[in-house]
Amino acid sequence: MSLPEILPGTADLLLIADHASAQVPPGIDLGISPALLHDHVAVDIGTDALTRRLARALSAPAIIATVSRLVVDLNRDPADLGAVPASSDGHLIPGNWNLPDEERALRVEAIHAPYHAAIAAEIARVRPALIISVHSFTPQLATRPDEQRPWPIGILYNQDDRAARRGLVALASRGLHVGDNQPYSGRDLNYTMDRHAEAARIPYLGVEVRNDGLQSKGGVARWTHILADCIAMVRRGLV
Template structure:
């Protein structure tokens, strides 16, 4: 369920939410809302494909409704006091239940899923971060995400196009946040750093700049590259090509960064 492509550069690209695989025994317990898999990071792997050579990628094929590999393994909230979804979500991003009545997993099952799907993803990611740091003296994790631009259950109003997460600057060197911020500011897209999304568990866990491990999250509004933020979640090539130019600039500047 874990796909790893090794590169020789300093960048490691995470893909935690593009997978759509749900084991049949779990899919049977999802209700109609859950089976729609609406909270997928649609087409992110296609959007970033071929933008830059030499990068390492780590991806899970498992859908976030099975278990969310970007949540803390202990289940604690990353955004206390705000609506969010958990390690194994009980609702979708609109706050609507995704499980058939009485079919939501209990604590024992959540732990089994953590061991089966969450732990292997992070074992692979940690191994690649260590390998890249050994080669270059540092490693940069760029965690790739996307989300609908309007979700009242999670945030007010419309999300900016490009949302950079560094947990208040704690997860990467200032120069990394600055180079990404500058590329976004020059793009013509709306952008914010550490707004509603400050970086998920992955960014916060791996971002240890003092150890040569840097992490930054990019949360894209899906309006920037989808034909519509609704089924069938079609990829809009014209919108996507414009966005790809900005993403290429971001990855190139990160690849060129040195401590």
Template sequence: MSPMPPSTEAGLYQRPPFELVNPHGTSPVLLVCEHASRYIPEELAQLGLDDAAAAEHIAWDIGALELARELSARLDATLLVANYSRLLIDLNRPLSAPDAIPEHSEIYPIPGNRNLSAAARQERVTRLFEPFHQQLSALLDARQDAARPTRLVGVHSFTPCYRGEPRPWVAGVLYAKAAAYARRMVDGLRQGGEEIGDNQPYVIDPLEDMTVPVHGDERGVDAVLIEIRNDGLRTPQGVEAWATRLAPWL
């Protein structure tokens, strides 16, 4: 078992909380990759996870960053990328959500998140969560002030098998209010003949999601999350293929 993380986390988060890619992109699409990284500061000892678990889908969305970067380049779209693991704090969860800082993820306990001190929790909020969402809000504010058409797209991936259950979809589109935009995307992707989820493998819940309900729906901005099964994103060829399929429908 790895050593347990310290009770205080002050000073641990030296890496910037996010990266802004192509800030002057001309596309109406604004891309977000909230689960891009599995990085956890060394001092936190992988939150008590072994190397295999810390590299798994619980820590990040495998292949999502590569896909998001490729889409950004193809569309000339601005992209906001998170630089820390979702296990530290999930940027696509409201702070009130029980799994904003998860103590358990699928079959994996997260020892380093149990009995977390109030100071350590606040450090993650202040250093990781708030800067990311302030930046996303600023990007959207600037577009709104300039009367720029905007479509907000979160880029995610999902595991082919969850809690022992295989998932038949190769991709899914998640949405709440942006039904016309999302269904056009679903219909376009289904032209390939494969199974595409319509609000599957997840659904948007304002109590459990941030990007779509808060930054999209509350502003009146069309907002969706695209979910790609991660076995399709594990090679450069797979990433290229999915970027080619997605780009025309975004």
């Protein structure tokens, strides 16, 4: 069983990082070059460091994934075929081709289910006033080379936009070009927040930072400062 890492905190917030890890558990062979595990298809680059720094800055608890999304995507419904991807942004994942149902079920049972059980348990223990989902995105998709992704940061949401609207204003007030449900829509892909925030009517911020801003300690420090201020502003506005 692969359990998420849980960081303690006293603030009435909860940070969640679905795609923070590039780790592949022993016994699973994805059939890919090890170099691909450093690519955005395997991990949301920079989110592990960013989530940890935000947790310290905000004294907030955090739940951080410890398995690559190429093994099983924790931000997708496990019934979705894309939860165990056979390809991603043009890269084939041979170890996931024609995966036996028993192997797929085992990954869900050993990785996906305990991750979401940990989130549910933390929310049941101390219901947060605000959940923050931390992700990053690549400046350009290999399969869509003509598609522009100019936003240094985006805020994603589905139906509940209480926190998102405040977050968009807080970030834009700093002069940032903020993606409103960009680079993709939270109405299309929002599984973790739909399950744990929307369903429980807990306000949430779905944060997407462009990963070229998170590839140095200075970049992570900059976004920690920006997002800590933004999150604090959003939290005050929800009172």
